[in-house]
Amino acid sequence: MAIGVQSTEIQEHFNKLFSAILLEQQKIDHIKPADEDKKEILNAKLKEYEQLKGRGFFYAFMASGRGHGPFVEMVDGSIKFDLINGIGVNLLGHSHPIYIKANLEAATSDTMMTGNLLSYQEPYELSKVLIDAVKESNLKHFWFSCSGSFANDTALKILWQKKAPNYRLIAFQKSFAGRSIAMQDVTYNASYREGMPSSIQVDHVPHYNYKDPENALRNTLNALDKLIEKNGNTYCALTIELIQGEAGFIFGTKEYYEEIFKWAKARGIYIWIDEVQSFARTHQLFAYQMFGLDKYVDIVTVGKVLQACGTFYSDELNPKPGLIAGTFNGSVASMNAGKSIVRYLTEGNFYGKSGRIQELELKFKAEFKKLAEGTCSGKIPYYGGVGTMLSFEVGDASNDTTNKFMKKLFDNGIITFSAGKEPTRVRFLLPLSLLDEHIQEIFSILEKTILEVI
Ligand SMILES: Cc1ncc(COP(=O)(O)O)c(C=O)c1O
Incomplete structure (x- = not known):
């Protein structure tokens, strides 16, 4: 326990409280x-x-x-x-010891929240663990946000700045990216943006059709080619959920994703993977790792299981000062839990x-x-x-x-x-x-x- 104040007395109370809370919670067992x-x-x-x-x-x-x-x-x-x-x-289940411990440890801190000007050790520690987990890719930086939608907004701003004035975005039919003003346009379901003016230029192409696997790739590539024919190469990025959550878990194959990503890379279009829902839930910590797509990813967003949200990006995409900031990174408890969750999952026998x-x-x-x-x-x-x-x-x-x-x-x-x-x-x-x-x-x-x- 090394967060805020420490003493033998605090440690004794901590140990007692930790076991008392866990024992009480364990009574909820049927x-x-x-x-x-x-x-x-x-x-x-x-x-x-x-x-x-x-x-x-x-x-x-x-x-x-x-x-x-x-x-x-x-x-x-x-x-x-x-x-x-x-x-x-x-993902770990209710009242997991990591959650209890993270909350109790956070109580010894002098603050509730961490942020850009509330720079504490916890976001630094969590960033180290996260960047280590993506070391096979080109992702080198991580920026915290307070929701999955905002992590996606951050990704989009980074991509726009890099590719200005090529602001068009490629997304996939049935995708869900959140409900911020920008993300409601990336999200496919039009009923979620009833009465809204469209704010960004997004074109949706078909995702993997598991009912017609032979033609799935060709159909997507044809749709992508048509976009370039229609709009020229005015695209900054292609954003995709490898496992489409709101669609009911539709996903393609390694080959399908590789061909699409090669198509994009050949045209200077960045690859942005939305792992807000899939992070930690598939056969590797990231779904892109499960499909062996490490070398293609330029920007990745996460949330949910981590108990914190944010955006990974490569050196090449590191934005200019002033573009991204905000008061909060997340609570001390959530930063603290995030670090232990990633360690627990990657060191245990889960993947x-x-x-x-x-x-x-x-x-x-x-x-x-x-x-x-x-x-x-x-x-x-x-x-x-x-x-x-x-x-x-x-x-x-x-x-x-x-x-x-x-x-x-x-x-x-x-x-x-x-x-x-x-x-x-x-x-x-x-x-x-x-x-x-x-x-x-x-x-x-x-x-x-x-x-x-x-
Ligand atoms: C794939 C995906 N992206 C983005 C989001 C938005 O995250 P949040 O609800 O934290 O804003 C979600 C939420 O369900 C999601 O599943």
């Missing part, structure tokens, strides 16, 4: 329905919160702050399997062919196969994905059916979220804290819910 006397409390709080936000909630979900591993408790005392964890944030992430993926797929070929035959038209990013379709895969199914699944004790549209998929962003016995229970709840709803 799913259970709501407590009768707390149901009304949750309803009242949610109603009031809905009023404050001006918007209803999809699930009756307000967490109590108690949770452990894959389990999270609601204000009404119900406990559920959290298989979406805030759209991908808690590669025999890593836990690949093992979890195979176990889930084997269970889906059993269901799809057994009791739920004809009711699961699709299941797939990679690493901890898995999804499946139920029934006719319409929005209505999928929403109805997910709500029933929530009542039955599993939290998921949707992705894609017609087909709409049920999305898992799995925590690593799942044990085999949890997986068995999850699949018996899935089976029961599919048979109830579909």
